[in-house]
Amino acid sequence: MNEQFTVSEDYSGTRIDKYLKEQRADLSRAQIQSWIKEGYILVNNQQVKPNHKVQGSDTIELTEKQPEPLEIIAEDLPIDIVYQDEDVVVINKAKGMVVHPSAGHRSGTLVNALMYHVKDLSGIHDVVRPGVVHRIDRDTSGLLMVAKNDLAHQSLAEQLKEKTLKRSYLALVHGAIPHEYGTIDAPIGRDPKDRQRMAVVDGGKEAVTHFEVVERINQKYTLVKCVLETGRTHQIRVHMRYIGFPLVGDPKYGQRKTLDAEGQALHAQELGFAHPKTDEWLQFKVEPPLVFQELLKKVREMD
Numbered sequence: 001m002n003e004q005f006t007v008s009e010d011y012s013g014t015r016i017d018k019y020l021k022e023q024r025a026d027l028s029r030a031q032i033q034s035w036i037k038e039g040y041i042l043v044n045n046q047q048v049k050p051n052h053k054v055q056g057s058d059t060i061e062l063t064e065k066q067p068e069p070l071e072i073i074a075e076d077l078p079i080d081i082v083y084q085d086e087d088v089v090v091i092n093k094a095k096g097m098v099v100h101p102s103a104g105h106r107s108g109t110l111v112n113a114l115m116y117h118v119k120d121l122s123g124i125h126d127v128v129r130p131g132v133v134h135r136i137d138r139d140t141s142g143l144l145m146v147a148k149n150d151l152a153h154q155s156l157a158e159q160l161k162e163k164t165l166k167r168s169y170l171a172l173v174h175g176a177i178p179h180e181y182g183t184i185d186a187p188i189g190r191d192p193k194d195r196q197r198m199a200v201v202d203g204g205k206e207a208v209t210h211f212e213v214v215e216r217i218n219q220k221y222t223l224v225k226c227v228l229e230t231g232r233t234h235q236i237r238v239h240m241r242y243i244g245f246p247l248v249g250d251p252k253y254g255q256r257k258t259l260d261a262e263g264q265a266l267h268a269q270e271l272g273f274a275h276p277k278t279d280e281w282l283q284f285k286v287e288p289p290l291v292f293q294e295l296l297k298k299v300r301e302m303d
Helices: 016-023 029-037 110-117 150-162 235-242 290-300
Strands: 002-006 041-043 059-063 080-084 088-093 141-147 166-174 181-185 188-191 194-200 208-217 221-228 266-274 281-285
Touching (some): 002 016, 016 029, 016 041, 016 059, 029 041, 080 281, 141 150, 166 235, 166 290, 181 235, 194 235, 208 235, 208 290
Parallel strands (some): 141 266
Antiparallel strands (some): 041 059, 080 088, 088 141, 166 266, 181 208, 188 194, 208 221, 266 281
């Protein structure tokens, strides 16, 4: 679909992405910027940069980019839908389930299951992650929000960016943390020694994790509640290792000798956000899976 806009003098000097956002409220600025870079948006028949400033009487032509056909097989996999309406879905993801398809996981993912059970998903992110606003690791269990349309996706993504979401996790770590509360403010980026891992590095992206002790167990382990202010890849796992209390069972950042927890002992327990259409605050909480509860029982019974 092609659409043309003639810029009025009132908008002279306005960035093109901001101008088009006002004309097309259904599009996100990120989406507009992507289309500008790919040549789907022209000014006076010329390609411009996303920071281009329009002038009065400019003619803007927008050719709406059609979404690529999804090549994801819908699979009838069991998933725990905690909440669903016409805009959002909240899932309690099982431990061991990958969120979206990738080179090593073409099937059996949460997205494959969502394509079967939900069907209507936003396409704003990309073709292999429809609806996915944020991710949690394969071996992390717990709450995840999914957008069913692009406007919902845009709203939820903005809440992530503005840090207005509430996300808290339960984590079992090695060692007895001596203080009741703490904040880890340390930038995270690729580990220069191992590109498959993340680490606290100079020049990394801002990363802030708040934590409080829930229970100290036999002076060997601590159950903590972690609240994310930012959402970097492996953030809790990297931050807890950084302060000397790595997660139990973590194959990538944990101790060499650790308990078998079928992956890191981490559970996304609480999730809160403003509904993208009604602005009503939605709050959810789910208890850890049986494998996490059995692990806690095991360490409590240790001498």
